[in-house]
Amino acid sequence: MRKFLKTAINLLLSGIIIAGTFLGTGTISSAEGSEGSKIFIPFRSDLVKYVTSNAGNKDIIIQSQWFRLFKEETSTPNWSSTYYGDYTNSSGITLSSKNTQVTYNSSFDPFLYRTINANSDFVSNWINTCPTVFEGYCNNYKVHPVFCDAIVDLTKNGYMLGGGYKKSNNIFEYGFARKDYWDLKVLAILAFRWNDLTTTQQNWCKTYLPYLVFDYESRGSSAIAAKNNNEALYNLMAISNEGFNSSKGQEFFSYANSDNQIRIGELFKNVFSSNGKTGDIRTTDVYLEVNLNGIFGGDADCDYSGSSLGDGDYDWFAYNICFSGDGIWSRIRTFSDGDSSVAILKKEWLLRYYAKHSSNGPSSAVADAMAKQGQTETLVCGSAMMPGCNRSVWDPNKSGFYCPGHRTTGAFTIQKPVGVEYISFTSRARGYKWQIVDTSTGTVISENLESYSVSPTIQLDAKYIWSTSISVYVESYFQSNDSVIGMGSCWAHEEETSVNWTYVVLNQCEVNGHDYQYSYHFDANHKSCTAEGVCRGCGNRKVFVDSSITKSEDSSAYIYTADFAHTPVAPRSTRVEKSTGTYTYRASDKSAISGKTHDFQRESKTYTGSGFTLHTSTSGTCSLAAGYIKPGAKSITVSASGSKNTFTIYNKKGGVIKTITLMSLNQGETKYTFDLRDCSDAQLEGAYVVINMYSENEYFTGLEVGHTAESTSTINFNYITIKY
Numbered sequence: 001m002r003k004f005l006k007t008a009i010n011l012l013l014s015g016i017i018i019a020g021t022f023l024g025t026g027t028i029s030s031a032e033g034s035e036g037s038k039i040f041i042p043f044r045s046d047l048v049k050y051v052t053s054n055a056g057n058k059d060i061i062i063q064s065q066w067f068r069l070f071k072e073e074t075s076t077p078n079w080s081s082t083y084y085g086d087y088t089n090s091s092g093i094t095l096s097s098k099n100t101q102v103t104y105n106s107s108f109d110p111f112l113y114r115t116i117n118a119n120s121d122f123v124s125n126w127i128n129t130c131p132t133v134f135e136g137y138c139n140n141y142k143v144h145p146v147f148c149d150a151i152v153d154l155t156k157n158g159y160m161l162g163g164g165y166k167k168s169n170n171i172f173e174y175g176f177a178r179k180d181y182w183d184l185k186v187l188a189i190l191a192f193r194w195n196d197l198t199t200t201q202q203n204w205c206k207t208y209l210p211y212l213v214f215d216y217e218s219r220g221s222s223a224i225a226a227k228n229n230n231e232a233l234y235n236l237m238a239i240s241n242e243g244f245n246s247s248k249g250q251e252f253f254s255y256a257n258s259d260n261q262i263r264i265g266e267l268f269k270n271v272f273s274s275n276g277k278t279g280d281i282r283t284t285d286v287y288l289e290v291n292l293n294g295i296f297g298g299d300a301d302c303d304y305s306g307s308s309l310g311d312g313d314y315d316w317f318a319y320n321i322c323f324s325g326d327g328i329w330s331r332i333r334t335f336s337d338g339d340s341s342v343a344i345l346k347k348e349w350l351l352r353y354y355a356k357h358s359s360n361g362p363s364s365a366v367a368d369a370m371a372k373q374g375q376t377e378t379l380v381c382g383s384a385m386m387p388g389c390n391r392s393v394w395d396p397n398k399s400g401f402y403c404p405g406h407r408t409t410g411a412f413t414i415q416k417p418v419g420v421e422y423i424s425f426t427s428r429a430r431g432y433k434w435q436i437v438d439t440s441t442g443t444v445i446s447e448n449l450e451s452y453s454v455s456p457t458i459q460l461d462a463k464y465i466w467s468t469s470i471s472v473y474v475e476s477y478f479q480s481n482d483s484v485i486g487m488g489s490c491w492a493h494e495e496e497t498s499v500n501w502t503y504v505v506l507n508q509c510e511v512n513g514h515d516y517q518y519s520y521h522f523d524a525n526h527k528s529c530t531a532e533g534v535c536r537g538c539g540n541r542k543v544f545v546d547s548s549i550t551k552s553e554d555s556s557a558y559i560y561t562a563d564f565a566h567t568p569v570a571p572r573s574t575r576v577e578k579s580t581g582t583y584t585y586r587a588s589d590k591s592a593i594s595g596k597t598h599d600f601q602r603e604s605k606t607y608t609g610s611g612f613t614l615h616t617s618t619s620g621t622c623s624l625a626a627g628y629i630k631p632g633a634k635s636i637t638v639s640a641s642g643s644k645n646t647f648t649i650y651n652k653k654g655g656v657i658k659t660i661t662l663m664s665l666n667q668g669e670t671k672y673t674f675d676l677r678d679c680s681d682a683q684l685e686g687a688y689v690v691i692n693m694y695s696e697n698e699y700f701t702g703l704e705v706g707h708t709a710e711s712t713s714t715i716n717f718n719y720i721t722i723k724y
Contacts, residue, residue: 041065044072044083048097052087053692055114055654062115063122070130073103086595090654092625092688094595104136109146110654116150117655123154127176138185141192141232146653149196151189158200164207184208184224184233191236194266209242217247235259239266241274244331253335257291257342260545265289277328282309282316285565290545292336294567295321296345297542299513300352314566318349334441343463348510350466355511366466369419374505377417378426383494384410386478392489400486407479414499416470422502423458428495429476432456440469452477465504472499509537516542520572522560525685526551529562531569544569553578558631558681579630579724586719592628596620597717604710614711617696622717624689626652631681632724639671639718642695647672652686667695667714691717 041061042050047069054062073079084098090110102108116122126134137144155161162169165183172183190197190205197205212233216223225233237243238252239262246252256264265287272278281287282304289295298313309316320329321336336342354366387406393399416423416436425432431452436445446458452475464470476497509515516533523529528547534540546562546569553559557575564571587597601616629636629649638647641664648659657679662670676684693715 045085047072047083048100048102049085049087051102051115052089052108052111052654055111056118056656057115058118063119063125066112066115066122067126067129070103070133073101074133086621088595088621088623088688088690090650090652090688091627091686092623092650092690094621094623094690103133104140106144106146109144109150110652113146113150113153114654116154120154120159123151124160124171124175127182131177135185138189141189148189148193149653151186152193152196152201155186155190155201155204156198158204161201161204164204165211167207187236188230188232192232194236194239195263205236206240209237209240213237213240213242213246213248235262238262239264239270241270244271249331250335250338253332254339254342257339260290260543263288263290264292271328275328277326280320280326280329282307283566285548286314286317288548290547291543292342292345293542293544294564294569296342296349297544297568298349298566299568300349301356302353309566312566313568318346319353322346322350322353337463337467340462347462347466348514351506351510352513365418365468369417369466369503370506370511372419372503373511374503376422376500376502378498378500379414380496381414381472381474381499382410382412383496384408384476384478386480386493386495388492389490390492391485392491393485393487394489396487400484400488403480403483403485403490405480405482406490407477408495409475409477410495410497411473411475412497413471413473416467416472417501418466418468419503420501421460421465421504422500423456423460423472424500424502425455425474425476425497426500427476427497428478429497430479431477433475433477434458435473436460437471437473438464438467438469439471440467445470474499507538509535509540514538514540516568518569518572520562520574522549522562522574526560526574526576529560529564529572531562531564531572533569576631578632582721582723583628584719584721585624585628587622587717592624593622593717593720594625595622596715597622598715600712600714602710602712604708606708607705609705612709614699614709615696616698616711616713617694618713618715619692619694620715621690621692623691624720626686626688629684629687629689629722630724631684633676633679633684633722635673635676635723636689637671637673637719637721637723638689638691639669639720640691640693640716641667641669641718642693642715643667643697643713644694645670645715646692647674648690648692649674650688650690651683657683657687667697669718671718689720693717 042065047065051062051065051069080097080101081099084096084100086094087097088094089107137147141148160171162171164170166173168174170183172186173180176182187205187208190201194202212225216225216237220226221228224230225237227234238256243249243252244267253267256262256267269287272281286295295314295317298315298318299311300315300318301311302315302319303310304316321333324330336346350366351370354370386408389401389403391401393401423436425434432455433449433452434456435447435449436458437443438445445460445464448456460470474497476495478495514535515537516535518531518533521530526549528545529549531544531546533542533544544564544567546564550561550563551558552561557577559573559575561571561573585592587593597620599618599620601618603614603616605612605614636649640647644661644663646659646661649657651657658674660672662672664670695713695715697711697713699709699711
């Protein structure tokens with residue numbers, strides 16, 4: 001570790017010395033490098049063009065110029081309105097940098113990506129040189145997704161990560177000024193990109209979870225990983241085994257199910273793998289599920305057996321949630337019942353299950369509840385013996401007797417039937433005490449144990465209606481007043497208490513299954529498809545997301561298919577027609593071509609007898625914007641006139657796909673055709689073309705006196721042709 005840091009810092013210092021030599025003047029200069037090479041230090045006005053044009057260089061100079069730009073832009077007012085020039089952005093559009101700050105501008109992140117990708121020591125040098133700027137990027141990772149990609153790619157093989165939390169080889173924790181600080185910044189970025197991480201990176205992140213979860217349990221919204229402080233770290237806790245087993249387990253479970261940006265399948269993956277229970281998982285694509293809609297979306301026929309999935313739905317997973325006695329499944333069941341939206345899904349799956357397996361065990365009770373829906377059933381739950389005077393008077397000629405009044409109580413416990421939504425009591429009691437408890441969790445649902453009250457009507461939450469573990473305790477208080485009985489009797493007798501079970505009312509969709517009509521939406525890049533279903537009968541809505549899109553093609557189109565495996569959603573495909581033929585773009589096509597497409601410099605002088613030399617030069621950059629190179633491109637031909645022209649095709653992150661430099665002695669046309677048949681459509685997605693043109697000319701005098709000499713330098717972009 002020390003050797004690494006020493007090397008990085010030495011390189012950094014050499015770059016600062018080189019850059020600092022010229023910071024005061026801002027002149028274009030060259031200096032000898034350690035190996036005798038010429039080092040170019042740009043004007044301030046050329047800085048933006050320099051870092052964007054040379055971002056992929058593997059040297060300390062590009063690093064030092066980034067740091068120079070960061071420091072000057074963030075410390076000098078109106079810097080970008082004083083020092084500016086033309087540059088080509090990451091969309092292939094050539095613009096002026098006037099009033100455009102590069103630092104913290106996500107449009108320039110692809111160029112940072114290229115520098116980080118080319119220089120493994122750039123991040124460590126950056127933290128040591130401009131820590132505040134690096135922190136600014138980390139703190140706002142959501143608006144710097146390409147910068148996040150760079151950090152992910154830098155660390156994908158464990159570079160700088162070491163063993164993780166509190167390990168001495170963790171460079172981000174131990175290698176910089178503030179211990180226990182930079183590692184948390186990088187941790188948030190990796191958590192933000194969780195689905196793109198390698199196993200090495202994910203394991204590094206997991207070493208922090210005990211610390212993060214304990215901190216959140218202890219300090220709530222003030223914790224490092226609280227959602228209000230860092231959403232990416234909160235997401236990391238929400239899909240972790242540590243979070244699942246914590247006191248915040250219900251909160252994390254419900255959040256993972258409700259936020260489509262993270263997958264509840266990732267939670268299941270981490271929980272089952274951490275507990276050595278991956279054998280419970282019949283098909284691992286359950287780990288891709290965004291929420292529990294698909295898991296409880298099956299027909300509940302449970303026709304799976306052995307290694308067969310039957311009709312291919314997730315009935316096996318739903319069944320285990322509902323019935324398995326294993327600790328993990330039981331906890332998932334508790335969390336499912338504790339989430340109102342999941343509880344409804346679980347209930348509806350159970351209704352379908354019981355309708356198809358009504359003769360099996362407790363399912364008969366549910367079938368009975370379905371038959372009694374909306375009805376009230378009254379059952380005697382217990383009785384109490386009321387004392388009496390044990391006397392009677394029926395002869396009017398005999399005197400009556402004084403009854404001092406009597407009182408008694410009776411306490412009874414009964415299990416609530418499945419499907420009951422409302423509970424009340426009936427008897428001749430003066431009042432009741434009660435307590436309703438979910439015995440599976442110990443949760444008290446409703447209680448009144450302080451004093452006797454009139455009979456309540458208690459409505460149960462949806463998650464308790466179909467539960468088989470609801471215990472009802474009721475204590476009835478009976479009292480008769482003291483009185484003189486002239487005619488009549490007072491005997492000891494039993495007083496009964498009845499409980500009234502009112503069954504939930506079900507709509508036809510719940511009983512017979514919803515009839516969903518789905519609408520589909522592919523994202524702009526055809527990376528995922530969202531299906532939103534609306535029930536034709538009751539208007540209930542469900543959303544499914546498939547991020548496993550397959551791509552195929554025929555002679556005329558690319559075909560993207562979302563199969564929504566194991567869910568009740570039908571597959572859906574969309575066609576993107578292939579581009580065919582030849583497309584040519586010229587300087588007049590302003591939407592496609594931007595920048596300086598032509599220029600010239602001319603000098604002339606009359607010979608008076610004294611010798612002279614005329615020298616002219618001109619340069620310019622123009623570009624073809626991203627989006628004009630369509631899938632299926634076979635070749636790109638670029639033509640421009642000048643002495644020295646460089647044509648470069650960049651990918652969407654600013655990486656060079658292909659480049660060529662051509663020379664012309666007479667400033668004539670240079671033309672080159674790039675063969676793209678070895679490039680995939682993914683490589684060319686978002687690609688753009690940059691044309692750098694340069695011309696120079698010299699004229700040495702040798703004329704008669706009085707004659708005029710002239711030197712002209714000309715550049716001109718001619719065209720770009722794309723063939724499909």
